[in-house]
Amino acid sequence: MKGYIEINKELCKECHLCIYACPKGCITPAKEYNSRGYHPVCTAEKKECSGCALCAVMCPEVAIEVYRE
């Protein structure tokens, strides 16, 4: 199963619960700030997302949308 996620960086508050939830380590902190002063998360390169949606289930800000192919 393959998939991908879209992160709304403006909503992210840097709680990192998605990083904690992702079984494959697909999500990492970003270096830049968003407009509300948080370092949002972003998808890590070269990692394979299965579209399991565990990150989105955990995300308090509803900042993640999940797609499956």
Place this chain on the structure above:
Amino acid sequence: MMLKTIFSGFGGQGVLMMGYSFAHSAMNKGYHVTYLPSYGAEVRGGTANCTIAVADEEITSPVASEPDYVVVMNSPSLITFQNKITCGGTMFLNSSIVEIRPSRKDIKICAVPCGDMAREMGNIRVANIIMMGAFIKKTGIVPSDVYLKSIGTIMGGKKKSVAELNQKAFTAGYDFVKD
């Protein structure tokens, strides 16, 4: 005209019923009327009393500090109210169980052995209606037919035998006292 009456006795003697039926009949006669029960923490039995004011004008205070009539159905009530009654007023007392008499000489006394009379009729519970017969005749505020009609309304759905007993009890009390 403004007449105030206190009905008092043991709880269970039907003193609130006496007051209510009198107030009801006075209302039907077209008078202004107030009925004020004594109230307190709930205790079964004990003494009960209520105050009825009847007038041909607006009634201001429903409280009777100097009642024109006092109906006492037991001895404690006599002790409580004997000094309140207005000069020249009348005390109705249930002489079947009230053995003492007020020491005052400026009031009239109407003694009715309503307890004994009720027992003779076979139902102690109509003692209050017998007393009301005497009260209605002596005071003349409400005609007897108006009072009996009120009793009928209040008793409403009760059995015919009860209505007949009430009628009989009332008449006995009414005939007991002289004009």
Place this chain on the structure above:
Amino acid sequence: MAKKVFSRPKCLKEAIFHYCPGCGHSIAHRLVAEVIDELGIRGTAIGIPPAGCAVLAYNYLDVDMIEAQHGRGPAMASGIKRMLPDGIVFSYQGDGDLAAIGIAESFHSANRGENITIIFINNAVYGMTGGQMAPTTILEQKTTTTPGGRNKTSEGYPVKVCELLSSLDGTTYIERCAVNSPAGVNKTKKAIKKAFQCQIDGLGFSLVEILSPCPTNWKMTPIDSCKWIDTTMSKVFPLGVFKDNTTAVKKSREAAS
């Protein structure tokens, strides 16, 4: 062609939550919204937010809402539901709201078996006022009003709401869950859905207690907060279904009719 498998529920307004990073309220709000969407009850739902961090829940949930004074949600819900039996009435409450100031209202609405749903957020602390002791604060837990840790001899014991209310004959469905892991979140959603379904079916009082992280007042990272629920909090407040009379009530209804 990729298929969207997770997106924002319709019943959740396009507003950014005012909650702290990693707060369990946000997750619980989303779950309530998802359940309302899935059960199709948006048009008949009436929600009651608490006093506390979630007082602004009406900024997020797109259903009719009426604010209650602190702790009075269940009384208000009772009044609404009695006059509007076809409405789906829920009260969203925190631990101070439900188990301290509003314990009488919660207890008696449960005891009357009001056909309402309560979403109860237990984060073992008073969040909005800055981290004071809650009735659900666990022993030895440090808060701003128990700086040496909650002491059983002076502050008493944490109140166990599910255990307490499930002992009442009036309650129908009571479950305690936690939103500290994806599995826990999914379980919580199922519980919320079951609680609302209980109300829709007219089966009586339902309550879902949610152990919910408060990283700010616990002075932990969000991830550590989630772990603390596993290692410590859920030992005091064990998870599980405390009461499920839905089938029994249904059967007795059918037998009666």
Place this chain on the structure above:
Amino acid sequence: MNKVLMSGNNIIGEAAIRAGCRFYAGYPITPQNELTEYMAEHLRTVEGGVFLQSESEIAAIHMITGASATGARVMTSSSSPGISLKQEGISSMAACELPGIIVNIMRGGPGLGNIRPAQGDYFQATRGGGHGDYRTIVFGPATCQELADLTMDAFDLADKYRTPVMILADGMMGQMMEPVIFKKPKPRQYNEKFMLRGAGHGKSKIIRGLILDPIDMEEHNWKLARKYQVIIDHETLHEEYKTEDAKLVIVAYGTSARIAKGAIKRLRDKGMKVGLFRPITLWPFPELKLRKLAEKINNFLVFEMSTGQMLEDVRLALQGYADIGFHGRPGGVVPTPAELANVVARHYEKKD
């Protein structure tokens, strides 16, 4: 319609149900228990009627708030200590602009006080009672007939202004029976847009009193204040009794006003020209009408079954242009007309 002989507590209940009250919540407290019991007995026989015995007075006021939000006509009742507990909810109803009737059958206070008739809750009732900038309309009925009429009117006013209305009576009014005739209630006028009944397919509604932005909160306060001004301008009620030729006017409300009338009859029999000014709405207080009276009379005596609460409103109304005496019997004492007549006579002769 026929005259019926009923107690004040029962009259309020009957008038409320006739006016369309369909939700009542309350908690027993003497001397208003008969009202709670009346609602329990009679609300179940009307279509859509709900009676709830609450776990506390606090719960009761919030239950009726919830029911009011759905658009039902609602009422709760209590006596002094219980009304103190209800203040949280009354403040909330005023803030959320929800109609509802609160009946206070006053007893002696402060604290638990006693269960005799008293008028010590005037300040609490007329100053809002709870926290924040708000008022409630307060009726002070003096006869059982007025209890019946004003209870019905209270529902109409509560709807019209979307505000809680209080009926402030005392143990005497609650317990006393008098003949009454129930008038025909007016058809209800209350806009559905204020009712919370689920969003349906439309926009969701919010009813709230929490407004975090101080500028918005200020505007909400001024909006309420403007509403209260309209109430002051249009809904003030009072009665004047034998004031045309009066040299002294007693100011009293409720049970006190009845006693005052008794005193006035005695004084008039002795040739003393005494009248009565009786506020029927305690808030809004009929201050302009009272001030008008001071143009020709400058001797007033306030009589209350308290240590002097309405007295302050009378002082505000007369603004020092008249002499104001006071006689008070707090704590559950109901004085006789004769006692009051003696007090009034002293004031009368002092000025005469």
